Amino acid sequence: MATELDHHCPNCEAERAFYRTAAMNVHLGLKTKWSCPDCEYGFIRIAADDDISTATA
Known part of the structure; x- marks a missing residue:
């Protein structure tokens, strides 16, 4: 599993x-x-059949 992920940060307002x-x-x-x-903004992702993420909640 990767230790790095490119993702939009809502606090920094940038990728x-x-x-x-x-x-x-x-x-x-x-x-x-x-x-x-x-x-230090954080989110949780659960990899299953359908990805579950708190980043979109």
């Missing part, structure tokens, strides 16, 4: 390289926490 801060398997799939190194 940033987010870094994986944690990952674990849960019953829905692989739960991964991502964090922006510039402002």
Whole structure:
């Protein structure tokens, strides 16, 4: 699994390289926490059949 993810940061209002801060398997799939190194905005993504993400919530 990658340790870096390009994603839009709403706090910085720009595309940033987010870094994986944690990952674990849960019953829905692989739960991964991502964090922006510039402002510490973070979101969680669960990789399953249908991706679940708090970034779009």
